[in-house]
Amino acid sequence: MRPIIAFIKKEFHHLLRDRQTLLILLGMPIVQIIIFGFALTNEVKNSRIAVMDLSKDVYSRSLLDQVEASRYFDIEREVNSYSELESAFRKGKIRMALVIPVNFEKDLEHQHRAAIQVIADASDPNVASTLTNYASAIVRDFQSGITDNKILPLTIQTELRMMYNPQLKGAYNFVPGVMAMVLMLVCTLMTAITVVREKERGTMEILLVSPMRPYTIMLAKAIPSLVLSIVNVASILLLSVFVLDVPVNGSLPLLLMESVLFTLTCLAFGLLISASTDSQQTAMFISLTGMFLPTLMLSGFMFPIENMPFPLQMVSNIVPAKWYYQVVKNVMIKGVGLEEVWKETLILGGMMVLLMALAIKKFKIRLA
Amino acid sequence: MQEGNVIEVEDLTKRFGDFTAVDKISFAVKQGEIFGFLGANGAGKTTAMRMLIGLSKPSSGEAKVAGFDVYRENEQIKNNIGYMSQKFSLYEDLTVKENIRFYAGIYGKSDQFIKEKTSIILKQLHMEEQANNLVVSLPLGWKQKLAFSVAVFHEPRIVFLDEPTGGVDPVTRREFWQMIYKAADKGITVFVTTHYMDEAEYCHRVSIMVDGRIEALDNPAALKKRFNARNMEEVFLKLARGAKRAE
Numbered sequence: 272m273r274p275i276i277a278f279i280k281k282e283f284h285h286l287l288r289d290r291q292t293l294l295i296l297l298g299m300p301i302v303q304i305i306i307f308g309f310a311l312t313n314e315v316k317n318s319r320i321a322v323m324d325l326s327k328d329v330y331s332r333s334l335l336d337q338v339e340a341s342r343y344f345d346i347e348r349e350v351n352s353y354s355e356l357e358s359a360f361r362k363g364k365i366r367m368a369l370v371i372p373v374n375f376e377k378d379l380e381h382q383h384r385a386a387i388q389v390i391a392d393a394s395d396p397n398v399a400s401t402l403t404n405y406a407s408a409i410v411r412d413f414q415s416g417i418t419d420n421k422i423l424p425l426t427i428q429t430e431l432r433m434m435y436n437p438q439l440k441g442a443y444n445f446v447p448g449v450m451a452m453v454l455m456l457v458c459t460l461m462t463a464i465t466v467v468r469e470k471e472r473g474t475m476e477i478l479l480v481s482p483m484r485p486y487t488i489m490l491a492k493a494i495p496s497l498v499l500s501i502v503n504v505a506s507i508l509l510l511s512v513f514v515l516d517v518p519v520n521g522s523l524p525l526l527l528m529e530s531v532l533f534t535l536t537c538l539a540f541g542l543l544i545s546a547s548t549d550s551q552q553t554a555m556f557i558s559l560t561g562m563f564l565p566t567l568m569l570s571g572f573m574f575p576i577e578n579m580p581f582p583l584q585m586v587s588n589i590v591p592a593k594w595y596y597q598v599v600k601n602v603m604i605k606g607v608g609l610e611e612v613w614k615e616t617l618i619l620g621g622m623m624v625l626l627m628a629l630a631i632k633k634f635k636i637r638l639a
Numbered sequence: 640m641q642e643g644n645v646i647e648v649e650d651l652t653k654r655f656g657d658f659t660a661v662d663k664i665s666f667a668v669k670q671g672e673i674f675g676f677l678g679a680n681g682a683g684k685t686t687a688m689r690m691l692i693g694l695s696k697p698s699s700g701e702a703k704v705a706g707f708d709v710y711r712e713n714e715q716i717k718n719n720i721g722y723m724s725q726k727f728s729l730y731e732d733l734t735v736k737e738n739i740r741f742y743a744g745i746y747g748k749s750d751q752f753i754k755e756k757t758s759i760i761l762k763q764l765h766m767e768e769q770a771n772n773l774v775v776s777l778p779l780g781w782k783q784k785l786a787f788s789v790a791v792f793h794e795p796r797i798v799f800l801d802e803p804t805g806g807v808d809p810v811t812r813r814e815f816w817q818m819i820y821k822a823a824d825k826g827i828t829v830f831v832t833t834h835y836m837d838e839a840e841y842c843h844r845v846s847i848m849v850d851g852r853i854e855a856l857d858n859p860a861a862l863k864k865r866f867n868a869r870n871m872e873e874v875f876l877k878l879a880r881g882a883k884r885a886e
Binding site for chain 1: 714731743744746747799
């Protein structure tokens with residue numbers, strides 16, 4: 272036991288002495304949560320729009336008041352012609368426009384139907400469709416307001432209920448994503464780099480000549496990353512509960528256990544990388560392309576996996592972060608227990624064992 | 640294994656594909672001896688040494704280190720040797736004391752042993768005041784002396800030194816060799832590769848490798864006599880002139 276304790280102590284000396292790196296490793300999750308929580312968001316708020324009200328009657332006024340009152344839209348300007356509208360779109364001043372034709376109120380009153388036009392800047396298709404959805408919803412609201420006291424022949428009301436995330440907060444989606452990303456970065460990158468650094472400095476040879484067994488070296492390298500990861504998980508969870516109001520609905524021990532499992536998988540991957548290369552730069556490059564990009568793109572955090580072409584869906588299955596992300600989402604947001612996520616857990620466990628075995632084998636071969 | 644020998648090598652060979660880096664070398668080293676392992680760059684001396692310390696597997700031949708077989712008893716060998724590599728091998732972001740503690744720790748030494756011996760060594764090196772300084776702040780000569788002390792800290796039977804004095808000034812080199820003598824006096828066998836020929840004079844016995852083979856092996860005086868040379872430099876040049884491998 273003595274050798275491994277001496278080794279772990281040494282690793283902590285390295286870690287604590289390099290303040291800059293430590294600050295990055297501990298600060299990264301906090302910065303990411305803050306950036307995702309407050310700056311990067313795909314919720315659409317206060318979009319600038321233009322209105323062209325050619326009717327200027329009571330109904331059109333009250334519809335526009337409702338639009339203005341919603342937190343989604345700011346009426347940037349009122350225009351009187353399509354050419355003005357177009358120029359506003361071109362200059363990027365507005366993202367959407369509402370056109371209310373002449374005789375809006377009259378048409379409603381006499382023909383019981385009127386049309387309004389919604390024009391959106393679809394150069395960003397997601398924002399455009401979100402905005403038009405909001406606009407249609409406001410129009411529907413307005414319509415039910417004015418038909419309150421009139422009986423319509425047939426109506427179907429859709430009642431919407433957003434399960435697990437009634438306020439449609441983006442945080443419910445990105446907190447699990449950030450957890451997967453941070454753990455992956457810290458564990459894979461840090462582990463790979465600390466091992467490769469020993470090779471670069473020439474200290475690895477001394478270690479291999481010493482009676483330390485290769486697996487004890489690997490274990491000693493893994494423990495500081497593991498500790499750091501647990502600290503990071505804790506800080507992410509604290510921030511999400513107390514700052515972003517994202518609750519931990521499921522069992523906290525289960526969530527932590529799954530995080531440790533994912534951490535070990537990433538550690539194993541880092542060790543495998545370090546056994547395959549001798550330079551810190553290469554290790555960093557492999558970690559980023561081999562783990563970071565797939566995590567970002569194929570875990571389902573940024574882009575829904577169901578929408579991907581079939582081959583990519585297949586590829587996403589070998590990305591550990593995909594499974595971890597699903598587990599965290601299910602446990603944290605939906606509050607399910609192990610009986611609902613045992614499959615994902617098993618897959619992660621299998622990946623961990625496989626990667627660890629490969630890493631140990633590769634490490635030994637390098638010794639011969 | 641013959642009485643008094645700590646290293647015995649018989650026809651030891653290492654091939655990398657078609658290239659024979661070490662070609663059937665045989666020699667023996669006695670307990671407490673300072674054994675110089677000389678050769679031009681590329682002659683195969685580092686490869687030979689790496690086979691003895693278990694970093695590289697021999698292609699054929701026999702070798703015993705501290706009485707243990709290099710093929711089968713690697714772990715026992717590791718417990719009995721110390722090693723100082725060509726590359727500077729201390730952790731620069733750790734303090735002098737932390738380095739000593741770490742290396743002693745991975746050899747499983749007790750806290751008591753480490754504590755007592757650390758203060759002895761710091762005193763010998765006149766580095767008591769630097770004990771808590773980062774190694775990066777020390778001059779190169781000090782680092783090398785400290786690295787040697789660390790390599791013999793766990794009191795191994797044999798210490799392997801791979802060009803330990805590269806880039807060190809002459810005064811420090813002399814001090815370094817005084818440390819080597821002290822270690823040999825205590826019964827530690829010293830196996831040292833070098834390409835400083837004046838250092839070869841300090842060794843009890845010297846082997847000179849050319850193109851993967853040992854071309855000469857004797858004490859410096861006998862070698863000088865045999866090659867009719869004034870110093871080891873001449874001996875070496877006469878032998879190395881026949882080398883076919885480019886540097």
